[in-house]
Amino acid sequence: MATPTYDLITSHTVSSTAGIAFDNISQDYRDLIIVVTGKGAFGGLGCQARVNNDSASNYFYVLVEANGTQIYSGNGSSTRFLFSSSGAFDTGANGIWILQFMDYSATDKHKTVLTRTNGDVTSGRGLDMGAHMWANTSAITKVDFYAGNFATGTTIYLYGVAS
């Protein structure tokens, strides 16, 4: 039985360390989901992104991380999304990273992003989850990942979830 509520908008396979942007994002959906499978290009960078070219201090987060022996929780703000700080998505081995942009096309609310990161647990990486906010009421039309976030071969899928 088909349930046409979760559609692939576009995908990208990383072939260089240049930045990756999803631009002119369709406004026809309720939520956006980005699924990244692969690894980082540089150690300790985590994953960073901006939306709509906004470089102001409009990005806030709270997260919790665990690696099997320790648990950490923190919060902060920045001039960009800091999606993963635990090293869960690192250079050593493949992991999975899931971002859900809630109500991204609304123009009457700040935007919330829920994240999950699973590192390669055979290489000592852990997991984290975060709640992020972009303090802006504009509809999200562009998501721009920083150069060097992803190693060659990493795949990125952008899905739209319909109302």
Place this chain on the structure above:
Amino acid sequence: MQLIETIEVGSGGAASIEFTSIPQDGVDLLVVASVRESSYNDGFLGLRLNGSSTIGDYAYVYLYGDGSSASTSSAGSTTLIYGKGGTNPSNATANTFSNYQVLISNYTSSASKSVSIDTVTENNGSTAFQGLSAGKFVPTSAITSVTLLYQNLVQYSTASLYKITAD
């Protein structure tokens, strides 16, 4: 996203729920389950892929909270991937079931597979579990079967398998 199959445990319960002959035309697999265990109270639910019970084929780390504290644990070489909070324990409020979700990304690829699990149990007015697991299936073969298992999953436990496609 397309539903492939839903399985409901029948009278007498079952030790496992298994999806086999999974189509190979999707990008990701999503399993959504609601289950209850009749023998144990720890809330674990195991996940096996391609029927493998080989030590070293799996590794995982999980994090969970029970309303008063948070804990984390891991296994670097094991026979399945555990999700704490995957089953409603036998001592939970009667007729309550868990919520359990698994995402297996790029399940047809020729690389090891990353597995992401989210769980929560239900227990009115008392201790319940909410958990996350990050797992790895080390073999590089495509995923053709998915099994959820513990000791005895009770009648009316259900699981649905979806494929997320690229079209």
